[in-house]
Amino acid sequence: MDYAESYVIVTVFILLGVALPVAALTMGRLLRPHQPTTDKGISYESGVDPTGDSWIQFNVRYYLFALLFVIFDVETVFLYPWAVAYNDLRTDVGLFILVEMLIFVFFLVIGLLYAWKKKVLEWT
Amino acid sequence: MISMNGEFIAFFLLSVMAIAGAVFMINFTRVVHMILALAFTFLGIAGIFVTLNAEFLAVVQVLIYTGAVSILMLFGIMLTRHRDETRDGGRPWHAFLCFLGVGGFFALLMRIIYGSPFNGETAKTETFSVSGLGESVFKQYVIPFEVTSILLLVALVGAIILAKKERS
Numbered sequence: 001m002d003y004a005e006s007y008v009i010v011t012v013f014i015l016l017g018v019a020l021p022v023a024a025l026t027m028g029r030l031l032r033p034h035q036p037t038t039d040k041g042i043s044y045e046s047g048v049d050p051t052g053d054s055w056i057q058f059n060v061r062y063y064l065f066a067l068l069f070v071i072f073d074v075e076t077v078f079l080y081p082w083a084v085a086y087n088d089l090r091t092d093v094g095l096f097i098l099v100e101m102l103i104f105v106f107f108l109v110i111g112l113l114y115a116w117k118k119k120v121l122e123w124t
Numbered sequence: 125m126i127s128m129n130g131e132f133i134a135f136f137l138l139s140v141m142a143i144a145g146a147v148f149m150i151n152f153t154r155v156v157h158m159i160l161a162l163a164f165t166f167l168g169i170a171g172i173f174v175t176l177n178a179e180f181l182a183v184v185q186v187l188i189y190t191g192a193v194s195i196l197m198l199f200g201i202m203l204t205r206h207r208d209e210t211r212d213g214g215r216p217w218h219a220f221l222c223f224l225g226v227g228g229f230f231a232l233l234m235r236i237i238y239g240s241p242f243n244g245e246t247a248k249t250e251t252f253s254v255s256g257l258g259e260s261v262f263k264q265y266v267i268p269f270e271v272t273s274i275l276l277l278v279a280l281v282g283a284i285i286l287a288k289k290e291r292s
Contacts, residue, residue: 008130011134057204058199062202062203063196063202063283064284066196066199067283069192069195070193071276071280073191074272075273075276076187077187080254081255081262085255088255088258089262089263104273105273108273111277114281114284115280118284118288
């Protein structure tokens with residue numbers, strides 16, 4: 001089978017993945033009774049009536065966590081080609097390949113330590 | 125004449141997906157729905173990368189844009205006052221002028237594209253490999269790679285300083 005044609009299988013998987021929840025939810029809609037009341041519409045909060053609005057302003061802490069996530073996500077992306085090419089490059093440039101990645105990670109660790117020092121990682 | 129092979133159909137569907145996501149993002153009134161539409165666009169673009177044999181780029185697109193950047197935007201929006209759903213419907217001539225401007229820009233762009241000669245062959249896309257990417261990044265472009273980490277560090281430290289200043 002051609003390499004590009006193997007993506008037909010991937011497409012079939014994607015279609016199945018979309019079709020399965022759609023079919024399940026449609027079947028549920030057809031089978032279940034439908035009697036909505038306002039009490040049923042209230043969001044469940046451990047048996048206590050919810051107060052206020054669910055659309056609140058988030059704490060800035062969430063944003064910093066998301067930013068940390070993005071930065072270390074980018075680091076992960078660089079680790080992939082590094083790991084794949086590691087053996088070829090080690091015969092070529094020696095241990096410099098390891099040092100390169102260590103320098104890269106070192107700078108990001110400085111950032112993480114700074115975040116730790118500034119109590120970004122704590123939930124007070 | 126365009127042949128109707130699988131690649132063309134895939135490209136067509138993915139382009140529709142990307143453009144539809146972008147159009148929905150502009151038209152939705154709730155910001156969270158906008159982010160979902162934008163994530164849809166990112167997925168469509170990742171699919172287009174796959175049709176171009178750039179699988180690594182597609183995975184990176186899903187990992188960073190669909191995953192991380194969408195989350196970042198979502199949390200960024202959650203920081204703001206996001207209950208505002210007011211629509212600007214007062215000026216009908218405004219939309220018309222926008223249409224004229226965009227239409228003119230489209231015509232100009234198409235004129236330039238069709239008028240410019242494309243000499244030589246297009247680049248081959250079949251020869252890409254992650255190992256080759258790794259070799260060029262870690263052998264040829266070592267300094268830019270290390271500078272990238274400093275750039276990420278600066279972004280992180282800057283964001284922390286700004287967030288901390290805001291709270292105190």
